[in-house]
Amino acid sequence: MQSVDMIIKAPHFYTMAGDGVGYKESITMVVDRGRIIALENDSNIFREYRSENILDLAHHAIFPGFIDAHMHTGYAIMRGLAQDTNNWMMYGLQPFDNVLTVSERLAGSKLAIIEAIKSGTTTIGDFDSNMEGVCSFIDKIGVRGNITSTIREAKRRVYNPGELYEFDESLGEKSLFENLRLFEKWNNKNNGLIKILFGPQGADFVSKEMLIKIQRLAKDRNTKIHMHLQQGDRETYQIVNRFNRRPIEWLQEIGFLDSTLIGVHLTDAENEEATLVAKSGASMIVCPGSIGIIDGIVPPSVAFQVAGGDVALGSDQAAGNNCHNIINEMKLVTLFNKIKYNNPESMPAWRALRMATIEGAKALGLDNAIGSLEVGKRADFIAIDLNKPSMLPVFTKPMRNIVPNLVYSARGDEVALSVVEGKIIYKDGKIRNTDENEYIDTNKYTSGIGERAAKEFYKIDGTNAKFMREEKL
Amino acid sequence: MQSVDMIIKAPHFYTMAGDGVGYKESITMVVDRGRIIALENDSNIFREYRSENILDLAHHAIFPGFIDAHMHTGYAIMRGLAQDTNNWMMYGLQPFDNVLTVSERLAGSKLAIIEAIKSGTTTIGDFDSNMEGVCSFIDKIGVRGNITSTIREAKRRVYNPGELYEFDESLGEKSLFENLRLFEKWNNKNNGLIKILFGPQGADFVSKEMLIKIQRLAKDRNTKIHMHLQQGDRETYQIVNRFNRRPIEWLQEIGFLDSTLIGVHLTDAENEEATLVAKSGASMIVCPGSIGIIDGIVPPSVAFQVAGGDVALGSDQAAGNNCHNIINEMKLVTLFNKIKYNNPESMPAWRALRMATIEGAKALGLDNAIGSLEVGKRADFIAIDLNKPSMLPVFTKPMRNIVPNLVYSARGDEVALSVVEGKIIYKDGKIRNTDENEYIDTNKYTSGIGERAAKEFYKIDGTNAKFMREEKL
8 A cells, every 4th residue: 555645636627638628527646756656547546555644635726737837937026007098008007017116016026926825826827027025935835836937138128109129239139148147047847847938928029039049049948938928919010120121030031930939928919920820839828808808809829729739828917907817717718709709619618718728738749748647647637516606507417517617607716626746735724834924915015106107197197097087997 | 852763973984975985074863763864974973862772893894784776686606607608598498497396496595695685784675586585585584675576468488589478367367466466565564674676577578558457556566666677689679579669769759758757678678768767756776796607798787877966886696697695796897987988087986875775765766765874764784894805995085985896806605793773683794684605505495406407407408518528627
């Protein structure tokens, strides 16, 4: 009889193995040293394995932990300050973003990561500068991190429409150096719990030479490039002006589209361009909520999938989404595509669930480790409480309703338990390994940020300033 | 010093008075005998009033209770059984809907009502047959009910495309009689906590004579008609065939469009038709989630508002939405219209909040009683816990972010307290006046329903049957 770290019993397992959702009824999962070592519908398993840690989840469904593939967690310190306006970055975000300190951004990151875990995310796909603090926090609380450090040569992040970016090579070298430093320090830390990716901010934010250099560095290190891709008309304008090509066309010409690339958003991409990227072997991350709020656009993720590409989901940033709840993104990607194609069949619940699990893992190149519950994979899983009103009642015959209810009805508080690498990181509303009330502390920063941002906020006099005057906020 | 039922202190009040959100900082609200009797930012209020029931909500924002204006609560017993398919009613719902008993539907209603309250709804706008049990349940738990009893002359509820409905006058008389009986028994019960409306299922489901008769009965009783209006191409087909007019055009001709009418959905209405209804004085209920899932359509609620009409929000039914979470509907109405108009400014957060509160109350003709926090109005309000991650951090200057975060970030579990007519009906996760775990009991019905529905489910062999075969559920 083998002694193991954990044995999990539940009436419903969605393993995500195969091409569907890999449903198994009343099976038992055995976890040891961070991995799934058995998964059988044979109760005899208790004759082979014993554990001091038996989780008997009598009214729960087990899913692989969700992957939130693209986040800017630090922006959560500015939650709710930038929506409902045209040119979100210039007219909404800028006054606040310009005045933030590194420690304020880190407070936002902690808040966002805690929020994400509380809705079932077990892999945090964060993308920003100054990621040392985020890596330490992820390491401390035990959530999986797919971390990208921004590389940028453009001098500013916000330019007026029609203005061409100015480049400063030294900025590029400095940010690339930081990306490399982070890679050396954190990549594959804790059995691969943390991965470091290369992060050119977008094709428009760096030179061609820098892109080629990054590609070589990433390939040499067997990691991925995580980059905003044809993310808006601003980017398209820059690339067309510089190279007389649209971004995706140009990136193909310089050999940048291949399986090393994870492209985010494709907001301004036509179906044909999305198809081109998918066929190159690159993958896509779609952020339905943020692009819906910021641009009122539904990116071509369905065209990407039709072309055979893998698409992951991302919650992007809280100033402009305004939440980090991957269940929300599953719901929105289905609803938005039903509306885009005027067809209730265009994007079903099961596909969204795959995007948050195994398809997302494939898109990130992590499917050897996570995304499904299979023997040999890392033990990243969550338990959904089926006794919450949003998940009731439970039908199993002639059809099961658990997946549609998770995607279309669940709020997030149905997540009762989260396990990463075989360790419980969240249970019954509490995150282990941190004083989670620490996040309430973000309130201590807001009056300072507000004071520093006020002058520019009033000067821009955007939609939200008007709403304040009109008592609509 | 006057002794009163309740005194409420909080740092943020959104009164919804005026044209915006009526924000007041750190005021105190006095409630007595079900009404708001004072609302002042003067702490001297404690010299005028005393109460044994002082709620000091130190990290909360107070809002009027939310209005979910259109629900079919009984359908919650079929949650998650009918989405992701074309012709939702025929290919998804029918096998299950056809076999339900009255007690199974009532169990669904209780589940849906509890679910709705847990996300901040204090006015339940239910529409179905056999509403006696729903009225009793609402009466027991103290939530506000705006109840409509279905009137239908068409023999069946589901016809094949192209088939003209057959009418049976006696069915119409019977269902009208039940509507009248319900009105006599329940209308204005408990100081008006329950209202009974007249409910022709749609212009296509009753004869012209019946519509005229219902209109007279409703006007005589000073109540409203709550009716599905141009809800789909099926309805349009019936009316065009019978009267050679599209539904709204025909209803205008027969004098049915006026302030007595609350029209639901307008799924198949053009902007011009929505405008015609709005200008008649009739109001609209839009159900973004259900129509998004069922039809992939964004109804013309913005055109209705532009024409000066009032629009309320509804969660419709759980088999086809699949939830009763009015915060979800606020979010979806903004996001869907941003996408519909490709414009992030087309439907801001504050407008969605008005639709769930004061604009919704106006649409229902209840704005003399509810929808805003003003002296003389009924004390229906909720407290949102601003210490939940989704609502953090809180900014007040130079802009407030509470409303955008409620609409775009909140999940539902931020609702910490609900009060209706001055009585706490929900607090800290528990609904008073009912054993709320009763709803878990809905599980006892599912195997029976499944057995009865299986034959037709397999015979129809729709998308969900295919998904079961393909292991996608």
